[in-house]
Amino acid sequence: MSKTTSVTARIEPELKENVEVIFDRLGLTTAQAITLFFRQVEMYKGxxxxxxxxxxxxxxxxxxxxxxxxxxxxxxxxxxxxALES
Structure with missing residues:
Protein backbone atom coordinates (compact mmCIF):
# COMPACT_ATOMS: atom_id res chain seq x y z
CA MET A 1 0.00 0.00 0.00
CA SER A 2 1.30 3.46 -0.94
CA LYS A 3 2.28 5.81 1.89
CA THR A 4 1.09 8.88 -0.04
CA THR A 5 -1.39 9.82 -2.71
CA SER A 6 -1.77 12.82 -4.98
CA VAL A 7 -4.30 15.62 -4.81
CA THR A 8 -4.87 17.67 -7.95
CA ALA A 9 -6.66 21.01 -7.79
CA ARG A 10 -7.04 23.96 -10.12
CA ILE A 11 -6.19 27.22 -8.33
CA GLU A 12 -5.96 30.76 -9.66
CA PRO A 13 -2.23 31.42 -10.29
CA GLU A 14 -2.16 34.70 -8.34
CA LEU A 15 -3.89 33.12 -5.34
CA LYS A 16 -1.43 30.21 -5.40
CA GLU A 17 1.57 32.56 -5.54
CA ASN A 18 0.25 34.77 -2.72
CA VAL A 19 -0.49 31.81 -0.49
CA GLU A 20 2.84 30.12 -1.17
CA VAL A 21 4.62 33.30 0.04
CA ILE A 22 2.74 32.93 3.33
CA PHE A 23 3.51 29.21 3.53
CA ASP A 24 7.20 30.01 2.96
CA ARG A 25 7.17 32.52 5.84
CA LEU A 26 5.61 29.81 8.00
CA GLY A 27 8.27 27.32 6.93
CA LEU A 28 5.76 25.10 5.15
CA THR A 29 5.65 23.61 1.70
CA THR A 30 2.32 23.60 -0.11
CA ALA A 31 2.09 19.84 0.43
CA GLN A 32 2.71 20.26 4.17
CA ALA A 33 0.06 23.00 4.39
CA ILE A 34 -2.49 20.83 2.58
CA THR A 35 -1.66 17.91 4.87
CA LEU A 36 -2.09 20.20 7.89
CA PHE A 37 -5.49 21.30 6.58
CA PHE A 38 -6.56 17.69 5.98
CA ARG A 39 -5.44 16.69 9.51
CA GLN A 40 -7.47 19.53 10.99
CA VAL A 41 -10.56 18.51 8.98
CA GLU A 42 -10.09 14.96 10.20
CA MET A 43 -9.66 16.07 13.82
CA TYR A 44 -12.63 18.48 13.81
CA LYS A 45 -14.79 16.19 11.67
CA GLY A 46 -15.48 19.24 9.51
CA ALA A 83 -17.92 60.19 18.84
CA LEU A 84 -19.14 56.63 19.39
CA GLU A 85 -21.94 57.84 21.66
CA SER A 86 -23.28 60.34 19.11
Whole structure:
Protein backbone atom coordinates (compact mmCIF):
# COMPACT_ATOMS: atom_id res chain seq x y z
CA MET A 1 0.00 0.00 0.00
CA SER A 2 1.30 3.46 -0.94
CA LYS A 3 2.28 5.81 1.89
CA THR A 4 1.09 8.88 -0.04
CA THR A 5 -1.39 9.82 -2.71
CA SER A 6 -1.77 12.82 -4.98
CA VAL A 7 -4.30 15.62 -4.81
CA THR A 8 -4.87 17.67 -7.95
CA ALA A 9 -6.66 21.01 -7.79
CA ARG A 10 -7.04 23.96 -10.12
CA ILE A 11 -6.19 27.22 -8.33
CA GLU A 12 -5.96 30.76 -9.66
CA PRO A 13 -2.23 31.42 -10.29
CA GLU A 14 -2.16 34.70 -8.34
CA LEU A 15 -3.89 33.12 -5.34
CA LYS A 16 -1.43 30.21 -5.40
CA GLU A 17 1.57 32.56 -5.54
CA ASN A 18 0.25 34.77 -2.72
CA VAL A 19 -0.49 31.81 -0.49
CA GLU A 20 2.84 30.12 -1.17
CA VAL A 21 4.62 33.30 0.04
CA ILE A 22 2.74 32.93 3.33
CA PHE A 23 3.51 29.21 3.53
CA ASP A 24 7.20 30.01 2.96
CA ARG A 25 7.17 32.52 5.84
CA LEU A 26 5.61 29.81 8.00
CA GLY A 27 8.27 27.32 6.93
CA LEU A 28 5.76 25.10 5.15
CA THR A 29 5.65 23.61 1.70
CA THR A 30 2.32 23.60 -0.11
CA ALA A 31 2.09 19.84 0.43
CA GLN A 32 2.71 20.26 4.17
CA ALA A 33 0.06 23.00 4.39
CA ILE A 34 -2.49 20.83 2.58
CA THR A 35 -1.66 17.91 4.87
CA LEU A 36 -2.09 20.20 7.89
CA PHE A 37 -5.49 21.30 6.58
CA PHE A 38 -6.56 17.69 5.98
CA ARG A 39 -5.44 16.69 9.51
CA GLN A 40 -7.47 19.53 10.99
CA VAL A 41 -10.56 18.51 8.98
CA GLU A 42 -10.09 14.96 10.20
CA MET A 43 -9.66 16.07 13.82
CA TYR A 44 -12.63 18.48 13.81
CA LYS A 45 -14.79 16.19 11.67
CA GLY A 46 -15.48 19.24 9.51
CA UNK A 47 -13.87 22.48 8.44
CA UNK A 48 -11.51 23.85 11.12
CA UNK A 49 -12.93 27.36 10.77
CA UNK A 50 -16.32 28.99 10.55
CA UNK A 51 -17.78 29.39 7.07
CA UNK A 52 -20.38 32.10 6.84
CA UNK A 53 -21.92 34.59 4.49
CA UNK A 54 -21.41 38.18 5.61
CA UNK A 55 -24.29 40.63 5.64
CA UNK A 56 -24.19 43.69 3.38
CA UNK A 57 -23.52 45.83 6.48
CA UNK A 58 -20.52 43.71 7.46
CA UNK A 59 -19.14 43.76 3.92
CA UNK A 60 -19.47 47.56 3.84
CA UNK A 61 -17.66 47.85 7.20
CA UNK A 62 -14.85 45.56 6.02
CA UNK A 63 -14.45 47.56 2.81
CA UNK A 64 -14.44 50.82 4.79
CA UNK A 65 -11.78 49.47 7.15
CA UNK A 66 -9.50 48.68 4.22
CA UNK A 67 -9.39 52.42 3.46
CA UNK A 68 -8.20 53.31 6.95
CA UNK A 69 -6.74 56.64 5.79
CA UNK A 70 -10.31 57.90 5.32
CA UNK A 71 -11.34 56.93 8.85
CA UNK A 72 -11.57 59.72 11.43
CA UNK A 73 -8.69 60.26 13.83
CA UNK A 74 -9.12 61.22 17.48
CA UNK A 75 -6.78 63.14 19.78
CA UNK A 76 -7.55 60.89 22.74
CA UNK A 77 -9.76 58.08 23.96
CA UNK A 78 -12.34 60.47 25.41
CA UNK A 79 -12.90 62.04 21.98
CA UNK A 80 -13.27 58.55 20.46
CA UNK A 81 -15.89 57.51 22.99
CA UNK A 82 -17.72 60.82 22.60
CA ALA A 83 -17.92 60.19 18.84
CA LEU A 84 -19.14 56.63 19.39
CA GLU A 85 -21.94 57.84 21.66
CA SER A 86 -23.28 60.34 19.11
Missing amino acids: LPFAVRVFSAETIAALEESENYQALPAYANVDDLFA
